[in-house]
Amino acid sequence: MPLSPFPLEILTTDQMARADRLTIESGVPGIELMESAGVALARVTTRILQRTSGRRVLALCGPGNNGGDGYVAARLLKAQRYKVKVASLVPPDQLRGDAARAAAGWAGTLLPAQECDFDGVDLVIDALFGTGLARDLDLPAQTLVNRLNQWRRETKQSVVSVDIPSGVDGTTGAIRGAAVEADETVTFFRVKTGHLLLPGRTRCGQLTCAHIGIRSTTLESMQVKTFVNAPDLWLSALPRPKVDGHKYTRGHALVVSGGASFTGAARLSASAALRAGAGLVTLASPSDALLVNASALTSVMVRPADGAGGLAAVLADERKNAVAIGPGLGVSEESCRQVEVSLTPQAYRRAAVLDADALTSFESDPFRLWRATRAAPGPVVMTPHAGEFARLFSECNSDRALRSKLDRARDAARVSGAIVLYKGPDTVVAAPDGRASIQATASPWLATAGSGDVLTGIVAGLLAQRMDGFLAASCAVWMHTRAAELFGPGLIADDIIATLPRVWRELFGVAS
Numbered sequence: 001m002p003l004s005p006f007p008l009e010i011l012t013t014d015q016m017a018r019a020d021r022l023t024i025e026s027g028v029p030g031i032e033l034m035e036s037a038g039v040a041l042a043r044v045t046t047r048i049l050q051r052t053s054g055r056r057v058l059a060l061c062g063p064g065n066n067g068g069d070g071y072v073a074a075r076l077l078k079a080q081r082y083k084v085k086v087a088s089l090v091p092p093d094q095l096r097g098d099a100a101r102a103a104a105g106w107a108g109t110l111l112p113a114q115e116c117d118f119d120g121v122d123l124v125i126d127a128l129f130g131t132g133l134a135r136d137l138d139l140p141a142q143t144l145v146n147r148l149n150q151w152r153r154e155t156k157q158s159v160v161s162v163d164i165p166s167g168v169d170g171t172t173g174a175i176r177g178a179a180v181e182a183d184e185t186v187t188f189f190r191v192k193t194g195h196l197l198l199p200g201r202t203r204c205g206q207l208t209c210a211h212i213g214i215r216s217t218t219l220e221s222m223q224v225k226t227f228v229n230a231p232d233l234w235l236s237a238l239p240r241p242k243v244d245g246h247k248y249t250r251g252h253a254l255v256v257s258g259g260a261s262f263t264g265a266a267r268l269s270a271s272a273a274l275r276a277g278a279g280l281v282t283l284a285s286p287s288d289a290l291l292v293n294a295s296a297l298t299s300v301m302v303r304p305a306d307g308a309g310g311l312a313a314v315l316a317d318e319r320k321n322a323v324a325i326g327p328g329l330g331v332s333e334e335s336c337r338q339v340e341v342s343l344t345p346q347a348y349r350r351a352a353v354l355d356a357d358a359l360t361s362f363e364s365d366p367f368r369l370w371r372a373t374r375a376a377p378g379p380v381v382m383t384p385h386a387g388e389f390a391r392l393f394s395e396c397n398s399d400r401a402l403r404s405k406l407d408r409a410r411d412a413a414r415v416s417g418a419i420v421l422y423k424g425p426d427t428v429v430a431a432p433d434g435r436a437s438i439q440a441t442a443s444p445w446l447a448t449a450g451s452g453d454v455l456t457g458i459v460a461g462l463l464a465q466r467m468d469g470f471l472a473a474s475c476a477v478w479m480h481t482r483a484a485e486l487f488g489p490g491l492i493a494d495d496i497i498a499t500l501p502r503v504w505r506e507l508f509g510v511a512s
């Protein structure tokens with residue numbers, strides 16, 4: 001199982017350009033990097049052509065170095081006796097530097113891109129724009145991209161994008177006017193944020209990251225703080241039960257239940273917290289829901305707790321070191337008070353995860369929530385989906401066209417002093433100290449009732465084991481997705497919990 005599909009660091013296009021520059025300054029000629037990029041691209045292309053028995057390749061080359069990579073690959077493929085044509089967006093004499101050198105090495109058919117047709121072509125290489133895309137595609141380029149996408153849909157032939165599908169903003173993942181729909185994308189050195197954030201990710205197809213001779217040491221001066229959410233990021237911090245440990249050393253999570261008709265959500269969170277490794281889990285239940293909660297739970301304990309006062313009494317036990325509140329809680333002033341009780345400053349470190357109604361209850365006065373999260377005695381994780389995020393962080397959510405989900409989540413973490421786990425198919429976790437992770441895989445089966453409640457519980461279970469808040473939130477997102485991938489079709493929320501032991505076995509390398 002590929003637990004970590006890419007190197008951990010994720011770069012913006014500016015950071016990538018810097019890594020490129022530092023490499024060239026260190027003595028590696030740019031044309032060598034371009035040759036290596038072309039080799040990686042040709043390798044992926046030939047793999048597809050062998051599988052599909054295709055022979056005829058069209059390389060669409062743009063005005064910069066992305067186009068240069070396309071020329072190199074075209075030359076290498078022609079040398080392997082594929083039938084290759086190049087179509088260029090600009091007259092080749094307008095190319096500069098390494099791209100001009102790469103184009104000079106091309107001795108085959110060359111046409112203006114606007115005039116090319118795709119008839120009889122088996123595979124198209126999209127080398128129009130890469131990380132240098134600086135504005136929306138102009139109309140002729142948009143027309144070309146739209147024609148290419150239509151051809152691909154109609155013929156089911158393959159498109160391989162160089163570095164990033166042309167038209168996708170490499171930093172934000174936004175579509176700049178129009179964007180290529182690729183079957184495969186070959187990027188270099190490190191993935192870029194635009195590969196993993198939506199909608200960019202949906203255009204990449206299968207993403208691979210090739211080594212082209214840029215050293216990891218080029219990143220040392222950049223303090224990259226954005227990471228692929230994969231086990232390499234948090235596995236060493238993941239708590240393992242110890243032979244000489246007992247249940248209290250694994251922490252005690254407290255999950256707050258809603259009233260009698262809304263208890264299912266908190267029970268899902270509680271069971272998930274237990275499966276995520278908390279030594280004990282208690283459900284704090286309003287008196288009117290005690291019976292229904294107690295009769296539906298076995299390994300989770302149930303204690304009466306009415307309103308904020310009741311919750312404060314249960315939390316007087318300082319061994320309860322992580323609180324999960326929000327699922328099924330109800331939107332009310334009393335819910336706000338319960339959240340504030342959960343975050344009350346105290347001498348010992350208590351973590352908290354706030355979800356759903358615990359967030360929505362503060363919609364009319366988010367600053368009241370930020371005061372509480374900032375004063376909290378331990379790490380606080382908030383788990384909004386897009387709607388909750390927009391309601392709570394309206395200031396951080398402006399300029400949506402220009403600022404990525406990553407930027408907005410980082411802003412939210414900064415203003416709230418909490419770890420923001422911004423859910424979606426491209427879940428971002430951002431910490432107030434600037435660290436952030438992006439989940440690179442998604443399971444459509446996770447769009448099911450109660451799935452978010454389970455995630456809240458997994459976060460709480462890991463926090464109870466005293467895992468670092470950012471790493472716990474990232475790990476929870478990954479485990480949640482991985483359980484859904486392993487279970488697959490027909491998944492309901494309970495199945496995520498039931499599949500967690502398989503995820504643990506994978507992570508700890510235990511044979512199933």
Ligand SMILES: NC(=O)C1=CN([C@@H]2O[C@H](COP(=O)(O)OP(=O)(O)OC[C@H]3O[C@@H](n4cnc5c(N)ncnc54)[C@H](O)[C@@H]3O)[C@@H](O)[C@H]2O)[C@H](O)CC1
Nearest residue numbers: 020033034064065066129130131132133134135136137163
């Ligand atoms: N980073 C590396 O280590 C390597 C990168 N390679 C490849 O180079 C591109 C980045 O090249 P660059 O020349 O900087 O940018 P582009 O080719 O993406 O395009 C820039 C080119 O296009 C013009 N431009 C920008 N936006 C538009 C627009 N909307 N419409 C028209 N023209 C536009 C801009 O002015 C430039 O002229 C990277 O993706 C890799 O594929 C190396 O080959 C290997 C090392």
Ligand SMILES: [K+]
Nearest residue numbers: 129162164166
């Ligand atoms: K491209």
